[in-house]
Amino acid sequence: IINNGCAYVVEGDVFFDVEKSPTTMANYRDSGWKTIELAAKPGEKSWDSPWGQGRPGWHIECSAMSARYLTFKFDIHGGGIDLIFPHHENEIAQNRAACQESCVRYWMHNGHVTINNEKMSKSSGNFLTIHQITERYHPLALRHFLISAHYRSPLNYSVMQLESASDSIFYIYQTLLDCEVALSDVFQVDDGEKDRISAPAQLCFKNLQDxxxxxxxxxLNTSHLLTGAFQDALKFRNSHLNMLKKKQPKNQQLVMIRSLRKIKNKVKEVLKVLGLLPRSGFSQVLQQLKDKALKRAGLVEANVLFMIEKRTTARKNKDFSMSDQIRADLSTRGIALMDVGNETFWRPCVPVCNPTAL
Structure with a gap:
């Protein structure tokens, strides 16, 4: 930058010369531009430089790192929305001053995660670490929560939103697991029409893809990707699995099986792009989600199974008031009871009242 005439030295400090910058800097002359290199002060960490002991200024650090590892031309540069000015403006000016061909194709500035509509930050003392959150919520539930807003928009943190994200991701994985189990039990004969799927499946597939x-x-507007056509695809799976259980002509059954596989694979493809497709099987992740729900509820599974047994006894004795009370008590702690035939299962749910905040 100095060799290109865009910086000058004053008593060991290196300053960027706004007047000679190759970018339009007229509006920035009085904007408090940082020095490129700062002379060391007593007690500060410093390095040798041609101008004496010193340290890099804030902006040149990023310019140097990106140029070193990505060259002066690369595709994507990220950062918080509060860094657009002055930090990224400084970076652009410095990079162009060092190399006229410097170019970043896309600048992606993310909104902040807020608490009570205030920016979450260390300096404010109102922040939570990833470790704190994932102690209680599955990392994939956290990812689901984070993509629920456009990346440029602010995202207000709340426990109930994390509960909702956890509930949604559980439903998605349970739906896919049910589909895989059902299809694994079906013996498919090749009828020579391996690409033929039903008209509703074609429409469902097209809508999801489009x-x-x-x-x-x-x-990259992820905010509503897991609603609309995505939810329609899950509903398609549920309705067609029920139809698959009914007796029907072989050719219709084959079309239905192919349709289910096609929709299931497309749903998994969407999840993979979003980083929501678990590396382990769905069964393992579902169990992990249940374990996290138990931890938030302050229970172990034996507690839930005991309450299920107690409720079953109450129902046999026609004590429906007790039965309803047990179900209601568990639901306030994020545990839903599901009656299927003569059996009762449990799954996590959004607590009917606010859970204890982190």
């Missing part, structure tokens, strides 16, 4: 491409092409 909506995914449209939203992701619009500045």
């Amino acid at each position: 909506e995914f491409y449209a939203r992701m092409s619009y500045d």
Whole structure:
């Protein structure tokens, strides 16, 4: 930058010369530009430089790192929305001053995660670490929560939103697991029409694909990707699995099996792009989600199974008031009871009242 005439030295400090910058800097002359290199002060960490002991200024650190590891031309530069000015403006000016061909194709500035509509930050003391959150919520539930807003928009943190994200991701994985189990039990004969699927499946597949491409092409808008056509695909799976259990002509059954596989694979493809497809099987992640729910509820599974047994006894004795009370008590702690035939199962749910905050 100095060799290109865009910086000068004053008593060991290196300053950027706004007047000679190759970018338009007229509006920034009085904006408090940082020095490129600062002379060392007593007690500060410093390094040798051609101008004596010193340390790099804030902006040149990022310019140097990106140029060193990515060259002066690369595709994506990220950062918080509060860094657009002055930090990234400084970076651009310095990079262009060092190399006229310097270019970043996309600048992606993310909104802040807020608590009570205030920026979450260490300096404010109102922050939570990833470790604190994932002690109580599955990392995939946290990811689901984070992509629920457009990346440029602020995202207000709340326990109930994390509960909702956890509930949604459980439903998605349970739906896919049910589909895989059902299809694994079906013996499929090749009828020579391996690509033929039903008309409703074709429409469902097209809607899911079109909506995914449209939203992701619009500045990676993930905020509603797991609603709309995605939820329709899950409902398609549920309705067609029920139909698969009914006796029907072999050719219709084969079409239905292919349709279910096609939709299931497309749903998994969407999840993979979003980083929501678990590396382990769905069964393992579902159990992990249940374990986290038990931890938040202050229970172990034996407690829940005991309450299920107690409720079963109450129902046999026609003590429906007790039965309803047990179900209601568990639901306030994020545990839902599901009656299927003569059996009762449990799964996590959004607590009917606010859970204890982190």
